[in-house]
Amino acid sequence: MGTKPALSAAVLEGLNKENYLDWSVQLKTYLMAQDLWEIVESTSEPPAPENEAAFKAWSKTNAMALHVIQMSCEPDTFSNIRETSLARDAWDTLAEKYKPKLRDPSESDKNGNIDDGVEIYMDLYKALQIGDWDAANEFLERHPRALSAKITVMDKAALHVAAEAGHVHIVEELVKKMSVENLEIKDFEGFTALACTTYNGNYRIAECMLGKNENLISIPNDLGNIPVVLALFNGHLKLARYLYLLTPLEILLPENGTMGATVVCEAIYNKALDIALDLVNRCPRLVVAQDRYGDSPFYALSMMPDYFLGGDRLVFWRRWIYSGIKHLYEMKLTHFLSNELLGRMKEQFSISNIEQIRSGSVGAAIVRASVEGIFEFVFEMVKADPQFVWSRDTESNGIFSVAVQYRRAKIFSLIYGLNMKNALAGMVDSSDNNLLHMAGMSAPSTSLDQIPGAALQMQRELQWFKEVESIVPPSVHGLRNKIGLTPRQLFTKYHEDMMSKGEKWMKDTASSCTVVGALIVTIMFAAVFTVPGGNDQNNGFPIFLNKKLFMVFIVSDALSLFSSSTSVLMFLGILTSRYAEEDFLVSLPRKMIIGLSTLFFSIVAMMTTFSAALLLMLHEQSWIFKPVICLASIPISLFVLMQSPLLVAMAMSTYGPSVFNRKMKPWI
Structure with a gap:
């Protein structure tokens, strides 16, 4: 299914064949709020082009209103006004085509039945939409034939309208009044009222209808989809499970069409794996049967990498807690059911002939699982039958x-x-x-x-x-x-473009780090000649020469100077590299690892030098130097937070364990 186009903020749902009344109310309110409604309802002619100012203002307002109307339509309905240049004409065109029209009671319906009422059906439609049973019941008392009449241009009966609106109490009253046969009335797309319920997933409405007519569970729409398939497709799993339990197994068998395979496939696509597993257990032959789109359930499972741990791209910490935290219970349940379903499918292949395997797209499914990275799928299938390795x-x-x-x-x-x-x-x-x-x-x-x-x-x-x-x-x-x-x-x-970007990334990173490293070199070099406390005027030796903290100061200063110098040289080496393809494998990453590591070490040593000097000068006054030393740790922490992920990733990629398992033991 493709992605829906962007929709105007004016309406909750784009105009389609069934929602004109709600759509028009929402859009009219929006146009009025934006001072655009007048141009839509205006019956006067546009200003003459000679009146430039008035015509320009009118054109702008018309274009704004027309754009809002266009953006509030779905693609199918937009096609009706694609060539329309006036907002007023666009509104009238859509109203003419999609506004629910009342049937003339004197006209016959498709079955030749003639309605003898004198009232129009709009009053009934509105009452059903807003949930006013008193008004609807009053209308039905006066026009009994309206109970089974098709009251909209989409051939929807009163029960369709009430079910789509989700009014349980009205549906219950209508079902009491209707005959068993009338519950099977279809709209222009072949949807019964029960099928319409699958859009909103109202469990009680479905239960009410099936309580009077169980045959509704097996009636397909014009595309051949029964209610359980529609509920799965619309993501209402609670309703789907209820409908599945009532669906006769006979109509789901492969010899009776594609419906059974379609149920399994839709259950897999919509994470109702319990339904898929149960149906495959009841009828294993569905594993290699084709659904209405030509795909088998086995192929459908190969398209779902998130259902398997090997195909689920979890970050490392979620992998670590995967087996121990109940918060991930649902994910674990999905993985468990998926493996159960795969195991059941694998058993079926052992008794399937070549033609069944070919029609079930088994080979293509295994290749697709490889595309999606589902290790368990590929491993288990090839291990079960080594011939699948040639899929x-x-x-x-x-x-x-x-x-x-x-x-x-x-x-x-x-x-x-x-x-x-x-x-x-x-x-x-x-x-x-x-x-x-x-x-x-x-x-x-x-x-x-x-x-x-x-x-x-x-x-x-x-x-x-x-x-x-x-x-x-x-x-x-x-x-x-x-x-x-x-x-x-x-x-x-x-890889020309990637190599060019890699070179730029390396040089930009090295240039930035070179500046930092050079600055540290300068500071640390100068610090040696401006020691804390100064020098003895008689012999030139530092005054704090015999203090242990002074030795900490000198050693950390030297370490910072040497490590920062090393980092600068490494980054200069990166800047002057030839940047051949092979250099990206080890040479450049190694220089970057050394450069970042020594730069980090030089920063730590620099902060140690500063802290030691501060402690010497303040004569160990802890109430001053402790907070200052804590502040000195901030640059170190920031560097770790910002650069350590890159450094670790580069070190692991260059010197860590390979992503390939070369020690794989013979497995088939």
Whole structure:
């Protein structure tokens, strides 16, 4: 489903086929508040263009009103006024098309029934909308046929209107008056009143209707969706669970159509995994059945990375408390049910034939799970049947090919435990791209977002390329794809921009840190010749030479001077580097790590020097120097907070454990 366009603040919901009355009231109020309504309801002609001032003012007001009306429409309704230039005409056009019209009681409906009332249905419609049962009941007493009549241009009956408005007491009264057959009346889209209830998820309304007519649970709309599917699609899980329990299993069997697979798929998409698991347990054949869109439940599960711990991108601290904090109970339950569902699906494949596996898009689903980074999905399926290791999608991409392309290190590491890794590494897709070509392509932004700085991103990309290069046979290194590029050429082409940004990031960081380091060098060098207390005029030695704190002052000053000098040299080395691709792998990060570490150490030593000098000068008056020393810790704390995440990330990326598990044991 696509993203809805931006909506005007004038209305709560864009104009569609069913909400004209609410929409028009809200929009009219907004236009009046903005002094724009007069131009909409005006019947006079626009000022003549010759009257420039008046015409300009009118044009501006008209354009503002027209824009508000346009922005308050959904795409389908906007198409009716796309060519309209007058706000008044736009308003009239929409009113003519969407304002609920009353049927002439003397006209027959689609079934040939003739209403013999003399009142219009608008009064009934308004009463049902606002929940006025007395007025609605009075109308129905005078016009009994209105109980089953279709009272809007969308062919909605009174029960549809009351159900959509959510008025339980009116629905209960209407159901008492209606026959069992009348409860099955459909609107122009084939929705019964029960189906309309799935929009607002009102459990009591659904219960009321099904209490009188259980057949409503099995009546599909014009698109073939039964109420439980609509409730799932609209995210009303409590209602969906209630409807599912009442839905006959017979209509959900694969041989009776796509409805059963559709229920499982929608349950998976909307986190109703208990429904999906129960239905798959009751009818395992649904695992490889196709829903109304051609997808199988197995494929649907492969699209949900958040359902599995291996595909859930938790930050480290949430991973740490995952197993011990009940606050994450719902997430753990989802993971548990997902694994249960996967296990049940896996059992079904052992008794499925090749045609069922092919129609269920099993191979494509495993590849899709690799794209999403769902380790458990890929591991369990391939372990259950090693033939799945050769799974491919429609573009001939295999499991490990997309794992490299989307930088799924955990899934790619499975290749280390396979004896046929050379054969897998030599596979090519429809564009003749092999595994190393995939490593040469740019990683998707989602896999790089967690890596701070373009330089570290470039380093990670080089690590991926080097790792895949060590896996594939040497003969693959020079192979060209359909556009005539070797893997290394492809890497250079796709990473030019990243390398440029990485160079700029490195130089900007080094330049800023060089200034700080040079300033510390200057201060620490001068501090040696301006020691606290001064020098003895007779021999030139410092007055506090024999005090222990003076030695702390001298040592910390020297350490700060030497470490800051080292940091400046490291940052100068970064500024003068050649910035070749290989430099981003180890050379540049190492210089940055040394530079930041020594700069941090020099700041700590500088603050120690200052504190020691202060203590010497104040003769250990603690009531003064303790607060000052506490203040001296602020710069250190700020540096740690701002720079330590980068320093740690760079150190871990360069010298920490690899993201690849090269010690993977044979697993199939």
